[in-house]
Amino acid sequence: MTTSPTPIPAPPSWPHCGHGGDAADPIGCRGIHVFSHGACLAHLSDTDRDAYLNSLAAGSSVDHSGTPFTPALLSALLEAVRDSTGRPVLGPATFADAQFSGVAAFERTRFSGHAQFKGAQFLGEAGFEGAEFSADARFDRAQFSDAASFGGALFGFADFEGAEFFGDVRFGETQFSGTARFAGVKFSAVVLFSGAQFDDHAVFDRARFAGFTRFDGAQFLGPGRFAYTRFSEDAHFHGVQFAQDALFMSSQFSGRADFLNARFAGTTWFDRGRFSGEFIVSAASFSGGAWFDQTWFAKTARFVETQFEGRARFPWAWFEGRAEFRQTRFSGSVVFGGAKFSMDAQFAMAEFGASGRWGPVVCDRTLNLSGAVFEMPVTMEIAASQLLCQRTRWDSTATLRLRYATVDLTDAVLSAPVAVTAHPVEFVANGGRPDETKLSSRPAEVQVMSVQGVDAAHLVLTDTDLTDCQFSGAFHLDQLRLEGRTTFAFTPTGWHRNGIRPVHWTRRRALAEEHHWRAQSAGQPQTPPGQTPSKRKWRPGPHHPDPGLTPDPEDVAAAYRQLRKAFEDGKNEPGAADFYYGECEMRRHDRTSTTRSERGLLWAYWLLSGYGLRASRALGWLAASMLVTLVLLMGFGLPQGSPKQQATGTVPAGGGKVTLTIDKEDPKNPSGERFTGKRFDKALSVTLNSVVFRSSGQDLTTAGTYIEMTSRLLEPALLALAVLAVRGRIKR
Numbered sequence: 001m002t003t004s005p006t007p008i009p010a011p012p013s014w015p016h017c018g019h020g021g022d023a024a025d026p027i028g029c030r031g032i033h034v035f036s037h038g039a040c041l042a043h044l045s046d047t048d049r050d051a052y053l054n055s056l057a058a059g060s061s062v063d064h065s066g067t068p069f070t071p072a073l074l075s076a077l078l079e080a081v082r083d084s085t086g087r088p089v090l091g092p093a094t095f096a097d098a099q100f101s102g103v104a105a106f107e108r109t110r111f112s113g114h115a116q117f118k119g120a121q122f123l124g125e126a127g128f129e130g131a132e133f134s135a136d137a138r139f140d141r142a143q144f145s146d147a148a149s150f151g152g153a154l155f156g157f158a159d160f161e162g163a164e165f166f167g168d169v170r171f172g173e174t175q176f177s178g179t180a181r182f183a184g185v186k187f188s189a190v191v192l193f194s195g196a197q198f199d200d201h202a203v204f205d206r207a208r209f210a211g212f213t214r215f216d217g218a219q220f221l222g223p224g225r226f227a228y229t230r231f232s233e234d235a236h237f238h239g240v241q242f243a244q245d246a247l248f249m250s251s252q253f254s255g256r257a258d259f260l261n262a263r264f265a266g267t268t269w270f271d272r273g274r275f276s277g278e279f280i281v282s283a284a285s286f287s288g289g290a291w292f293d294q295t296w297f298a299k300t301a302r303f304v305e306t307q308f309e310g311r312a313r314f315p316w317a318w319f320e321g322r323a324e325f326r327q328t329r330f331s332g333s334v335v336f337g338g339a340k341f342s343m344d345a346q347f348a349m350a351e352f353g354a355s356g357r358w359g360p361v362v363c364d365r366t367l368n369l370s371g372a373v374f375e376m377p378v379t380m381e382i383a384a385s386q387l388l389c390q391r392t393r394w395d396s397t398a399t400l401r402l403r404y405a406t407v408d409l410t411d412a413v414l415s416a417p418v419a420v421t422a423h424p425v426e427f428v429a430n431g432g433r434p435d436e437t438k439l440s441s442r443p444a445e446v447q448v449m450s451v452q453g454v455d456a457a458h459l460v461l462t463d464t465d466l467t468d469c470q471f472s473g474a475f476h477l478d479q480l481r482l483e484g485r486t487t488f489a490f491t492p493t494g495w496h497r498n499g500i501r502p503v504h505w506t507r508r509r510a511l512a513e514e515h516h517w518r519a520q521s522a523g524q525p526q527t528p529p530g531q532t533p534s535k536r537k538w539r540p541g542p543h544h545p546d547p548g549l550t551p552d553p554e555d556v557a558a559a560y561r562q563l564r565k566a567f568e569d570g571k572n573e574p575g576a577a578d579f580y581y582g583e584c585e586m587r588r589h590d591r592t593s594t595t596r597s598e599r600g601l602l603w604a605y606w607l608l609s610g611y612g613l614r615a616s617r618a619l620g621w622l623a624a625s626m627l628v629t630l631v632l633l634m635g636f637g638l639p640q641g642s643p644k645q646q647a648t649g650t651v652p653a654g655g656g657k658v659t660l661t662i663d664k665e666d667p668k669n670p671s672g673e674r675f676t677g678k679r680f681d682k683a684l685s686v687t688l689n690s691v692v693f694r695s696s697g698q699d700l701t702t703a704g705t706y707i708e709m710t711s712r713l714l715e716p717a718l719l720a721l722a723v724l725a726v727r728g729r730i731k732r
Helices: 046-055 071-080 511-520 554-568 575-589 596-609 615-637 677-690 702-730
Strands: 062-064 089-094 339-341 356-368 378-390 396-404 406-408 418-422 446-450 459-462 464-465 481-482 487-490 492-499 501-505 645-650 659-664
Touching: 046 071, 406 677, 418 446, 418 464, 459 464, 481 554, 511 554, 511 575, 575 596, 596 615, 596 702, 615 702
Parallel strands: 062 089, 339 356, 356 378, 378 396, 378 406, 396 418, 406 446, 418 459, 446 464, 459 481, 464 487
Antiparallel strands: 492 501, 645 659
16 A cells, blocks of 8 residues: 655745755745845845845835744844834735744834735734734735734723724635734725634724625634624625624624624624614524624614524614514524514514513514414513414413504414413513504504414403404314403494395494405495595405405304304303304305205394394384284274173973073174274283283184284294393393
8 A cells, every 4th residue: 555645835936045945845945035136035144134124114115925034034124114203114015925933023014005914824923913004915824823913902992002904904714823813903995804713712892894894604713702893884704603602792783794604602792782784694503692682773684594592682672674583493592571673573484492481572563473483381572563473383371462463363373272462551671661652653452363274272362352353264263262351343333225225233243254245245345555444334354355265154154153152151141142143144144055944034033033132123023013913903803892691591381490591692893983992992901911921801803813813922922032132131
C-alpha cells in the first residue's frame, strides 16, 4: 500500500522572496519583492530595509503580500508613515497572505486607500482599535489565532474608540480563534462576514452598521454579543449558527433583519429590540430560551417554520406590521402577556407543546389560529377583532377568555372540554393592561360565527353572541352547553308582505341558517358590504343566493332539534320552545323528507296555535269558534220553545184502574225571531259548557245537538293548546 505524496502548494502570483526554500519547501518565503530587491521586507539587509523605510512617508502606498511580520518590523513600518500628529497613515496597503507573529498593533492607523488583508495570518493578538479605513477593507479568509480587537473591551462599554470603516468591508470565511472585539466599531458601507467563524466571544456591542450587512453562514462557537447595535440597512444572517448565547438586546434594525435558517443553540436575547424593517427568522431554530420582551416590530415579523425548543418570551412585544408564526413549533412554554398586534397575526398550523397561559394579547385585526395544535392544557386570553380557529386542535382542556372577537370554530377538533367565554373587564398582564384603544369603539361582546364540523360534546359557550353562528354540520349539538347570557338571532317582527299576502311575524329566537334559507327563498338581495342588515329583513348567508350552498329546511330542522334538546337538558324551557317552533317551521317547509300529509298537519297545527306555542292564536281561534257556535245555536240549535209534557189516560171498562202515558214533545225548529236576548243566554250557556266538556242539559234541535258535539270536541282542544303555550313560556 502506497500513500499519495503531499501536494506541493502553488507559488504566489507575485514575485516572491523564496528565502529558506529547500526540498521540503521549494517555495520558501512568500513575501513579495520590495521594489527591485530580490527579497521581501522581512529578509532585506538592514541597509536596504532602512533605505526603503526612509523612502516612505505618511500616505505612502505599500504592498507586502505574503511577508512575515514581527512586532518590531511592523512597528518600524508604521513609524515610517506617521504624519505630523504622530498617527500612522497608509495609502493603498496590501498585506494579502502576510503573517503577523506576536502582537500586530495597528491601533489608530489610518488606511487612506484600500486595505488588503486577504488570507493574512495573525498568530498573536491583532489590534485595530481606533483604526480608520477610508476605502475598502478586505480580510477574506484571514486567520486570527488570538484576540482580534477592532473595538472596545469584551464586556461593558468600549474602553477606547472603535475602528471606523468608510468603505466596503469583507471578512468572508475569516476565522477568529480568540476573542473578536468589534464593540463600538462604525461601518459606513457594505459589511460581509459571510462564512466567518468565531471560536470565542464575538462582541459587536454598540457597533454601527450603516450599510448592507451579511453574516450568512457565519458560525459563533462562543457567545455572540450585538447589544445596542444599530443596523441602518438590511442585515442578513442566513444560516448563521450560534452555538452558545446570542445577545441582541436593545439592538436597532432599520432595514430588513433576515435570520433565515439560523440556529440558536443557547439562550437568545432580542428583548427591547427595535426592528423598523421586516424581521425574518423563517426555518430557524432556538434550542435555548428566546427573549423578545418589549421588542418593537414596525413591519412584518415572520417566524414561519421556526422551532422554539426552550421558553419563548414575547411579553409586551409590539407588532405594528403583520406577525407570522405559521407552522412554528413551541416545545417549551410561550409567553405573550401584554403583546400587541396592530395588524393580522398568523399562527396557522403552529404547535404548542407546553401548558400555561397564552396571553393576554391584543390584536386589532385578525388573529389566525387555524390548524394550530395545543397539546397541553392552556388558558388563552385574547382581545381581537376576529379570531380564526378553523381546524384548530386542542388535545387537552382549554379556556378561551375573549373580548371583542368574532370567533370561527369551523372544523375545530376538541379532544377535551373547551370553554369559550366573554371576558367582562380588561385583561391584566404583569401589573399592566394591554392597549385595547382601537377595539374599544365597539362592545366587548364575543360573537361565535361558526361551529360547523365541531364535536360540540366538549364545547361550552358562555355569554356569547350566536346571532350569526352556523351550526349545520356540527356533531352532538344536543350536548352543547350554553351558559350565561347567550344571544341568538331574532325573526323580523311586525307585518310584512309575501307577494300580495300580508304576513305577521312574532318575535322568536332563530338560527342563522333559517335566516339564510328564508332570504334565499324570498329572493332577497345581498346586503351591501359594510352595511348593517335591516332588522325587518332576513339576514342573507355568506353564499347568498346560491341554493346549493345554503342549508335546506331539513338540515336546519335537525339543528333546531338538537339545540332544543340542549336547552331542555339545561332546564331552559322557554329557550327550547323557540327552537321547537323553528324545528316545526322547517319541517312544514321541507318538501324532501316531510310527507304531504305531515305537512298538512303541521300547517293546521301552526295555523291554530303556532305549534302549541302561541297562546294568543289559540285563544283567538277559541273565541272565534265560540262565536260561531253561539251564532249557530241561536240560529239553528235552540228549539222554538221548551217542549211540554202531555199525559193521556185510559179507563178500562168496568174497573177503577187508570194507566197514564207521558210523552215529551220533539223540539221544534225555530221560526220567527231567532236572535233574542233569551235565546242568546241559552246559546251562551251551551257554548261555555262545551268548552269544558260539560253538557248544558239544554234541549236542542237535531242540528243543535251536532253543533254542541262539534263544539265540545274542538273548543276544549283549542283551550288546551292555549294552556300548553302558556306553560311552555313559564316552565322551568
